[in-house]
Amino acid sequence: MSLRLRLLIGILVLAAAGLLTLDFVSYRALENHLSDRVDEQVQSAAMSLAPELREKAGIVDIGPVFPSGSGFDHPPQGGSSGRLGPGGGLPNELPPGTFAQLKSSSGEVLATAVFGYGTTSVTRPDLSGDIPVSEFGQPLKTVTVGARGGSGTQFRVSAVADQDGRVTYVAVPTSDMKETLDQLLLIEAVVTAAILIALAGLAWWMIGIGLRPLERMSETAGEIAAGDLSRRVEDEDPKTETGRLGISLNTMLHQIEDSVRKREQSEEKMRQFLADASHELRTPLASIRGYAELYRMGAIPEGPEADRAMDRIEKESARMGDLVDGLLTLARLGELPEPVRRPVDLAVVASECRDDAKAAAPDREFSLDTAEDVTVQGDEDQIRQLLANLLRNAIDHTPEGTPVETVISAGGKTVEIEVRDHGDGIDEENAELLFERFWREGESRSRKTGGAGIGLAVVAAIAEVHGGHASALNSPDGGAIFRVELAREPASEISQVVPIAD
Structure with a gap:
């Protein structure tokens, strides 16, 4: 009924x-x-x-x-x-x-x-x-x-x-x-019946008006169940019960649609990620397999040719290892528990990362300029990897001998890290794409060392875990500036990055 x-x-x-x-x-x-x-x-x-x-x-x-x-x-x-x-x-x-x-x-x-x-x-x-x-x-x-x-x-x-x-x-x-009395009884019966009939019609009409919003909500729910998540309940007077119900339903529908959209985006990015990872792994695996088969069939003679083939196998293996390490890092950044947060002095970490970069590229000049009190609450290992990736990116994508500058400045609630190189700069139209996984810019910043396009994605993920963000722009003096902003204190609810799906 x-x-x-x-x-x-x-x-x-x-x-x-x-x-x-x-x-x-x-x-x-x-x-x-x-x-x-x-x-x-x-x-x-x-x-x-x-x-x-x-x-x-x-x-x-x-x-x-x-x-x-x-x-x-x-x-x-x-x-x-x-x-x-x-x-x-x-x-x-x-x-x-x-x-x-x-x-x-x-x-x-x-x-x-x-x-x-x-x-x-x-x-x-x-x-x-x-x-x-x-x-x-x-x-x-x-x-x-x-x-x-x-x-x-x-x-x-x-x-x-x-x-x-x-x-x-x-x-x-x-x-x-x-x-x-009989006449009164007849009159009462007729009048009572007439009143009940009139009341039934009026009540049916008024109840229909009162329940009309619920019927519209039911129709909307049916359309949503059929797959149209954009449907919403019509606005009603918030002072009425149906009006408040409609507002609550619309709020819930917004959340559901947002969740479904994010899930679809995650699934799409997952598919893209797997496709990109498969593509990136296919090249070094093909090279390793090719050199191994040539050596097994005797097509590569002993001597310099064999040494060159082994060198290529080693480099492709290293490239594949770097790719897997990057993927593992991204996956670890997306795991729920929250990273261990302790006071981290960015000046000390940046100085150590600069020394490591000097050892890796002795032909370059690495400078460091830090403000006072650049301490943040965070995971020191992740922040160290963030700085190392920025310096490695500057080394890989600029000509030999190009100087690299690191500047750390302090704000009220944030600390800003800038790594500046003096290379050919970036295409600012693609500035946001630089932090996507497996994305590489054109010839001006070509990959020299077999990078897979994951280093800057790791930088962006670490920055987000620490309540900040990463960006890139061209320097007025030439070259590129990669800027990372980190929060001094963790937010009440820090977004947990799920790099595989995000």
Whole structure:
């Protein structure tokens, strides 16, 4: 069962309960009121008709039927004197079918009268039952009796005894009261049904309006499930429940779409990474296999040719080892736990890296300029590798004898490292690509030593792990500047780089 239908049924049940309660209370109130009116008519008829019955029975009026002080010793309202109304049948305020009968103390019927019909074939009350008789001087008691023959008509009857023991029975039919109550019941039924039908239509419409945002959310969720992650829930009033739900759903959908997009990008980069790694490994492996097969087949004679082949195998093996080491470094940088962070004095580390570079390239001049207090919180081994890769990059991509400068400056929350060479510079359009894996620039900065294009990717990954970033630009004096910015203190949440997928 749908929510809309459940809400509608609940509303209708509550409304029906309220309306039926109101109908019942109204019916009972009117019934009691009309019953009191009929009782008043019975009392009025008793006072009006008793003298007529005594006269009809030939009884000399020797005293009042109702003693003074009984509440019935005054004429009924409306000016009736107790005489028959126009046409000889009925006092003005008594309903047609009013029945009166006078019995002796022994139960003999002395006189009977039915007023308002002009015929004797009328419905008469059944007076055979136990009807309480009000003694002379006591208030009248009124009871309900049926009709003779079981016609269904009911009467309100009172019986009063006079001083001589004669009993006067007066019965007023409740047909008018029943007809009025039946009409009320019909009206209540029709009105209640009409109200419930109108309420059902109005409630169905209003519930539909209230649930329309949920239906749109359901449609949007279906489209998202079908693969359209760009779909969003329409904006609603944030003060409403559906509005707040829509805002929460849109926030969740943004996060899901972002996660899926990042996953797809990671998968694409993974495929590209594997393709690039396969390509880079294929070349040295092919060279090693080729020289090995030539040597095995005897195509390379002993002597200088064999030495040259072994030298090529050694260099290609070293190149392949460097490639694997670079990949391993990138993978380790992406592992979750966070790197061990201790105070690292960049001036000391940079000085040691400069000495190592001098040993590797004695024909070059390496200068170092550092500011005071260039200490950062980080992993010393990773920072050392970052500086070594920057210096190695400058050596590999500039002419022999080109000087290399290292400048370390301090800011408020960061420390900046710059490695400047005096080579041919870079193409600034490709500045960001320099830090991509396996990417190499053109002939101006060609690979001389068999590098695989991973060194600067390692630099960028280490910088990001330490809350910074790497960039490259051309120097106004010529050559290239590779700049790395590191945070002095680790951020509250440092991004963990996953180089294989990122």
